[in-house]
Amino acid sequence: MATTSLATRDDIVGVFDAFRDELDDHNDRRERLIKSSRDVTNLSKKVIFLLHRVMTEDTTESSDTNLASRAAARAREKLRDVQALFAGMREDVTGDRFWRYQKNVSPGLQEYIEALSFTHYLEHRTLISYEEVQESLSDDDGILYFPLPLEDYLLGLADLTGELMRYAISSISRKGGRSKANEVCVFVRGCKADFEGLTPHFKELRKKQTVTSQSLTKIEDVAYAITVRSSEYDVPPEILDDIVARTVSAHGGDRDGRPSGRRESRRRDEDQDEEDED
Amino acid sequence: MDPENLEFINQLLDKDVELREKIKEQVVEFDKKTRTLSGMLNKIHSTPSEQMAVLLDSVRPTLEGCRETTAALAVLIPANQFWRWKDMWCNSLRSAVYAATLMEYLKSGTLLTLPTVNEVLGIKDEWKDRFTLTAEDYLHGLITLVNELSRLAVNAVTLGDFEAPIKISVFVKDLFAGFAMLNLKNDLLRRRYDSLKYDIKKIEEVVYDVSLRKLVPSISSDKLQDNPI
Numbered sequence: 001m002a003t004t005s006l007a008t009r010d011d012i013v014g015v016f017d018a019f020r021d022e023l024d025d026h027n028d029r030r031e032r033l034i035k036s037s038r039d040v041t042n043l044s045k046k047v048i049f050l051l052h053r054v055m056t057e058d059t060t061e062s063s064d065t066n067l068a069s070r071a072a073a074r075a076r077e078k079l080r081d082v083q084a085l086f087a088g089m090r091e092d093v094t095g096d097r098f099w100r101y102q103k104n105v106s107p108g109l110q111e112y113i114e115a116l117s118f119t120h121y122l123e124h125r126t127l128i129s130y131e132e133v134q135e136s137l138s139d140d141d142g143i144l145y146f147p148l149p150l151e152d153y154l155l156g157l158a159d160l161t162g163e164l165m166r167y168a169i170s171s172i173s174r175k176g177g178r179s180k181a182n183e184v185c186v187f188v189r190g191c192k193a194d195f196e197g198l199t200p201h202f203k204e205l206r207k208k209q210t211v212t213s214q215s216l217t218k219i220e221d222v223a224y225a226i227t228v229r230s231s232e233y234d235v236p237p238e239i240l241d242d243i244v245a246r247t248v249s250a251h252g253g254d255r256d257g258r259p260s261g262r263r264e265s266r267r268r269d270e271d272q273d274e275e276d277e278d
Numbered sequence: 279m280d281p282e283n284l285e286f287i288n289q290l291l292d293k294d295v296e297l298r299e300k301i302k303e304q305v306v307e308f309d310k311k312t313r314t315l316s317g318m319l320n321k322i323h324s325t326p327s328e329q330m331a332v333l334l335d336s337v338r339p340t341l342e343g344c345r346e347t348t349a350a351l352a353v354l355i356p357a358n359q360f361w362r363w364k365d366m367w368c369n370s371l372r373s374a375v376y377a378a379t380l381m382e383y384l385k386s387g388t389l390l391t392l393p394t395v396n397e398v399l400g401i402k403d404e405w406k407d408r409f410t411l412t413a414e415d416y417l418h419g420l421i422t423l424v425n426e427l428s429r430l431a432v433n434a435v436t437l438g439d440f441e442a443p444i445k446i447s448v449f450v451k452d453l454f455a456g457f458a459m460l461n462l463k464n465d466l467l468r469r470r471y472d473s474l475k476y477d478i479k480k481i482e483e484v485v486y487d488v489s490l491r492k493l494v495p496s497i498s499s500d501k502l503q504d505n506p507i
Contacts, residue, residue, distance in 0.1 A: 004397075005388035009452040012389055016456030019413045024461055096407035099361035129283040130290075147358075150290050194279040201291055 040108030113156025165215035345400030375419025
């Protein structure tokens with residue numbers, strides 16, 4: 001029968017031995033998860049940069065939808081790598097362990113959700129649902145790698161609005177950029193409204209809402225400027241875009257005076273190099 | 279956001295809010311019990327050793343009363359969510375550990391093990407993923423125990439018990455040797471562990487005082503009586 005109380009130093013030191021092993025085990029696990037989470041963050045950030053780059057590259061692709069599909073397809077390849085990282089964490093967060101280390105996993109998880117939802121938006125023009133995010137964090141049998149905290153889902157989406165703002169503004173110079181900016185404006189406004197009701201429950205969300213507001217204001221100012229400026233010309237917006245595009249290319253493309261076609265193939269090579277690195 | 283999604287999220291949120299409120303209710307109860315325990319145990323500093331057993335018997339029902347609360351909490355917590363909610367009752371639980379281990383020391387001079395503390399507080403093994411006593415919480419309880427024993431060492435002497443500080447000194451040094459084996463991070467446990475050396479110092483001073491003044495019956499003075507120089 002196990003002793004209920006300990007009288008000697010040997011006995012006492014003996015149980016502390018076991019405590020040491022337990023604490024060491026926990027701390028080692030924590031470190032592993034922090035490292036994995038950093039890897040997740042890095043890779044997710046690369047996905048976001050990739051999406052921005054593809055969507056704003058100088059291209060003859062006329063259909064915006066095709067461009068978005070291409071961007072999303074490339075992003076999804078990298079996102080699968082991120083999902084593999086999450087799968088690798090499974091053992092360390094199994095059963096009741098997840099909530100012990102949730103704070104360590106959280107930053108990477110939020111960055112991933114930001115990248116995933118950005119990809120989703122480009123493809124579908126909608127906000128990815130909680131259940132869809134869960135699905136992406138499940139194995140082939142539909143079993144979740146770990147529970148998806150509501151807070152991380154919402155905070156990841158809150159960061160998305162910042163990326164959308166960047167996307168909208170950098171799209172202005174491209175054809176059809178104006179209507180895109182308007183669309184994003186309406187969308188971000190909707191997001192902000194939806195999150196407002198949820199802020200009382202999540203302190204972090206409240207902070208991110210102020211950033212979302214700033215992003216929204218930026219897009220709104222841009223949308224306003226577009227409207228005012230276009231109204232000065234009694235011509236359909238697509239013709240306006242054409243006029244601007246022709247003026248730019250007639251001017252010579254880039255500063256060196258080289259034709260813009262060459263610049264495009266150079267950029268493609270850069271992307272190829274990056275892919276080889278990965 | 280898709281209205282269905284928003285509805286889903288709000289439902290999840292409502293469930294969490296409701297659960298938190300229910301846990302809070304139990305924690306308030308738990309806290310009341312552990313504060314009562316602390317209050318009652320404060321009397322040890324003015325209780326002569328002959329009357330200690332009676333005092334402890336009067337405290338025991340309150341300690342065992344914690345079983346109701348631990349059971350209620352175990353029922354509330356969803357599977358695998360122990361770590362999500364534990365901070366809400368952490369302090370009360372550590373206090374209960376302190377009370378249980380103090381009472382055992384006063385009764386038998388020994389250290390109550392973690393599994394036995396579980397028994398005393400009615401914490402069942404099968405609750406492990408919902409409600410359990412972690413090593414860390416047990417250790418925090420032990421540190422509070424040492425803090426209290428250093429105070430007791432002083433007050434026991436005042437009451438005329440000169441052996442108590444010697445026994446406390448041995449016990450506390452054993453615990454300290456145990457703690458010294460842990461690899462701690464720079465967290466609260468580490469800081470509280472660091473404060474143990476001041477308790478040990480205080481106890482050593484009491485031991486020094488009573489030994490030098492020959493207040494403690496030692497072997498040498500007995501020998502002197504039988505074989506006077």
